[in-house]
Amino acid sequence: MKTPGFSFHLLAAVVLAGTLLGSCKKAQPVATETVATDNIAVTLAPVQKQQLAQPITASGRLSSETEARLSFKTGGLVRRVLVKEGDYVQQGQLLAALDLTEISAQVAQAEQNQTKARRDLDRFSRLLADSAAPREAVENLRTAYAVTQEQARIARFNQQFSEIRAPVAGRIVRKLLNEGELAAPGTPVLFMNATTGNDTWILQAGVADKDWARLRVGDPATVRLDAYPGRDFTGRVKRLAAGADPASGTWQIDIQVQPETGAALASGLFARATLRPQQQATYHIIPAEALVEGEGENAFVFAPAASGGRVRKLPIRVAFVEGNQVYVRTGLDSVAQVVTKGAGFLTEYSTIQVQSVSPHAEPLTTSN
Helix, strand or coil: CHHHHHHHHHHHHHHHHHHHHHHHHHHHHHHHHHHHHEEEEEEEEEEEEEECCCEEEEEEEEEECCEEECCCCCCCEEECCCCCCCCCCCCCCCCECCCHHHHHHHHHHHHHHHHHHHHHHHHHHHHHHHCCHHHHHHHHHHHHHHHHHHHHHHHHHHHHHEEEEEEEEEEEEEECCCCHHHHHHHHCCEEECCCCCCCCEEEEEEEEEHHHHHCCCCEEEEECCCCCCCCCCEEEEEEEECCCCCCCEEEEEEEEECCCCCCCCCCCEEEEECCCCCCEEEEEEEEHCCCEECCEEEEEEEEEECCEEEEEEEEEEEEEEEEEEEEEECCCCCEEEEECCHHHHHHCCEEEEEECCCCCCCCCCCCC
């Protein structure tokens, strides 16, 4: 009774094994067709080499070096604002004033304390002359009188700077507070630019630490303003921050922008700058269409193999891109040509048929 059952199971196992083997044999040609991709038409481009400085881009807003932020030394209610945005003012002109009720009372109180301290000192000095008062008491009163003198001087000083006067001749750029508002000590009330006839315009921008380390004072820059599309302004790095901005983590640089005839500059204009550091490096240059599978600065290109019409897939590190040119930092040291047209259809197993070879790379372009 056991023999027929054993034969049945053995037969089933043989049939199942035959079926799996037949399936594997049928799948082999499909896998071969997936791997092999033959005679793909491609175009090659030579790899160029050039030594240059990698440009640095930065953006920010324009400001004048003669810009002044005017504020009250003490806090209080704004009683008068005598100028509007755009007004031209003369040096020493009164621009704004606080309500002096509280400040004048402080001055009067300090002066009365000074008067009382003087009376006490005079009385005890006479008593000391008659040997009716100890010398120590007189010395203490003399010190108290000196203290009240300084307190009165502080009160008068605060009263003097409870109004804002123009430090130089110039133009009001912004008005931040109006009459009746409460001004805190040191809070800007007015922004003004001095009109010296040779205004210095500064583009303040933040850059990464690696870019800050490559810059030097005097490095040239090309500046473009949204207010003047298609027009380039020349500039130079004037200052480099000694530390990072704790709020943004960037390093501030000041670019002095040269005004041009027919272009009126103003504080607050948005600008972009392209800087050319003096520090140079050697880069390999290839057309942008040669890149495949890129993420960040890591990408791949295809290059023809030494023989057999095959290709190599090479990892590269991109330094930067300008126009239609890619500047490669590493990965192309021993490569003479790369695949451009047709690169998107290639794999490591592909064979290629070269249709044409560019005699030279496309003209280099510079983006500012």
